[in-house]
Structures are given as C-alpha cells and as structure tokens.
Amino acid sequence: MHPSGMPCLVWAIWVNCADMRLAFLLLAFNSTAALCCGAPPAFEQETAAARRAGLRVLAGEHLTLVTDRPVREGDGLDDLTPLFDEAFATWCDHFGIDAARQRDWRAFGCLMIDRERFRAAGLLPTDGRIPEFKNGFCDRDRFWLMDQSNPDYRRHLLLHEGVHAFTLTIRAADAPPWYTEGIAELLATHRLDRTDGRPRFVLTPIPRQASDVEQLGRIERLRSLREARAAPSLADVFATPPTAHADLGAYAASWAAVALLSLHPAHAGIFAAVEQGALDAGFTRRLEATAGWDGPRAGRDFDAFIDDLDYGYDFSRSAIDWSPGRPLTGPQAITVAGDRGWQNSGWSLATGERHSLTATGRITVGQASAGHDASPPLMLQSEADGISLRWYRGRPLGRLLAAQWVANPPDGGRPRFVVLAEGAAGKFTAITDGPLYLKINEPPGELADNTGALAVTLQ
C-alpha cells in the first residue's frame, strides 16, 4: 500500500464474491474473538517464531512489531509502537469509537528488509494468499511492510497499514478503493511533536510542511497533475478502480477526496454520518443519496481544493463561498481580508463586460527575522502590488489577485480560478458570467498570521 506508488492491496477486498464472503466471515470471527470475548489476539505463536528466528520484537499496547532491521542508535524504531498507540486513539476519535472498549485490539506487523527471513519463520505466508507487494500489504489484523530508508516515510507506511488493519477489523471495511486508501492516507499523515522528550504523534490530515512528511509527495503530485491539466475530478476519484492504486497519483487524489469530505465545513457533517454506517461496497452510493449531499458543490469544492492545494491548507480560511452575487450596476467598495483565501466579492459580472479595480491599504503578511536574536521580528507589510522579497506561484507575495471561477478554462484542464487582474490598479474583461473573487497572493498555509485588509473599488 503505498503512496510512493505501490500497490497497497487490502486483503479481502476486490477479489471475487466467494472470497469476499469468506473474508467477511473471517473478519467477523476475528473481530468477535478480538473484541468481545476477552481473548485478545496476543500473537504469542508469531512472537515466539520471530524470536526463534532471531528477529527483533517491539511490543506496544496495540501493535506487536517484528523486524529484521539491525539495532541502530537513533533510528526511531523504538518509538514506532508508542506512536502507533497514539495514532490508534486518533483513529478511534475519527470513527467515534470509545478507545477504552478497544483496549484489547492488537495488530501484528512485520517490518522487513529480507522477506525470505519472514517466510522461513512462517511469518509471511507462502501459499499465495498474500500477493507480491512492493511496499506494504494488510490482511485483517496483520500487515507487512518493506523497510524504508527515510524514517518519516517508514512511519507513514506503518501507520497507513495500521489504519487498514483498524478499519478491516473494527469496522469490517470493504469500501470502494478511493475511500479505503484515502482514509488510510488521511489518518496516517502526521508530524512529530518533540517538545516533551520522546516524540509524540500529532495527526495532520493535511501536512503543515514538506519536512514533516518527507518522500510522501502527494501535494507535489497533485500540483504536477494540475499543471499538466490532468487532475482528476471528484467523480473520477469515486470511480477509481482498485488496480489504479499502483500509482501515486491515485493515492494522492484519494487522500485529497477524503480530506475534503472530512474537513470542509459544508461536507464534513454528512461525510462523518455516512462513515458511521457500513463501510461496504455501497459506501459511495449511500453518500450520494444522503439528504443534504450536494454533489455538484462537492465536485466544485474538490476542484477548488486541488487548484489551491499546498502545505497547511486550511478549509476554515480557504473554503469557497459559491453564492451567485448581484449584478454589478455601479462602483462598489469591497473589503479583501488578508487572512483568507478566495473571497466572493458579492458582485456578479457578465461575460465580455469591461471593469476596472483599484486597491488601497496595507496588510501584514508575516514576519521576517531581524537578524539578531534579541531584536523583535520585522513585520512584513504589503500593499496591493505585493512585495518582491518573496514570490509565490509566479507572483509577488501579498499581491492582490482578482479572478473568476471558470468551468471550462480556455487552455483546458479542470474548472479553476482564472486571474483577470492583479495589483493596485487594473482593467479586465469578465470571461464568464459569475462573481468576481479576490484574495491576497500567499501560500494557503501562511494566511493565519496575516492581519489587515485591502479596500478595493470595483467599477
């Protein structure tokens, strides 16, 4: 399973119906045994077999991890099981499950350099039940992953498989691939908080910065798909076939869909309610049939999310108001907040109309170090033309941008915002019927520390 591009096939899913029924029975048996009868799977035989084979055994509350990786100072391996336990609590939270009632839940993971050693020890089935996988594979409460040179990526992969084990057993998940892989990606994404001795797991469904998730590459992949005018629609993601998850783009898009539906204020409530129901093959259909679900809007929100996606993206600042607006009949004054993404001006333009805008005012777009530890940081201030100190997406930071949402961009690709004017003064022609949107040019993850607003006159 995994993001850097390799098939993560969840056992029991996407096989034929007979296998699925068998898998479901096994799941039910396993869950019952594990969760209801006070007989948690201790994996004693497996652990003994691992010890006999000279493998290292790391045991936490919810994970027994076996590895042939040699002990290396500072490799972070000892942190993996405590981090898994912390992650487990956040997974319970996500699904509204009482973690105390799952205290006996346990998974068995193999972190492998040489998979032959695990086969020889009887820890990796050789009967063809487990396909050849590149990075990782999960079979109910057992998973295997190949060791990774990057500790961030190794941890992510371990947790990704852990989410599969969690949803396959506790939630008997058999949902369409976009959800299965998307939720595994979403609930595995994290940063480490190192302020208090040993590192702590902090769930960051949308990573704050690239250095928190080295080698993950999802945001970069979606950016390159967008630039190539090849980004998928939400409907494309919902229709992702299981075989597509051999590609990083499919993981990235599945993650983005689940992130949007879990975090966007217009969709999160409905999505959470649907997630409380069965995670079965009818999951997407049930979502689309739920009262209050607005499919066209979700599709548009997905396109807008992919269009602006970057580290630290925050729906509370960047969700789009799609109101149609009133026809513009004369000069209007508009306030553009410095700390939000695209803002609906409230005024609708008609295709071919000529308009002009002027902007005044000053916003604070962040801080710069003064160069001396004792000095207070310099507040970076910008007017509507922006500051040339730093550029973002080809334009100066802090620059005022005016755009319309275009359903069929002339140069192809998915619907997106097309910038029509920028800076302190400009003239432009509306290219579609619809509202004018305005924002300050800055990475979406850096809006939170901005203050101030620009005063724009549109006529």
Ligand SMILES: [Zn+2]
């Ligand atoms: Zn996976």
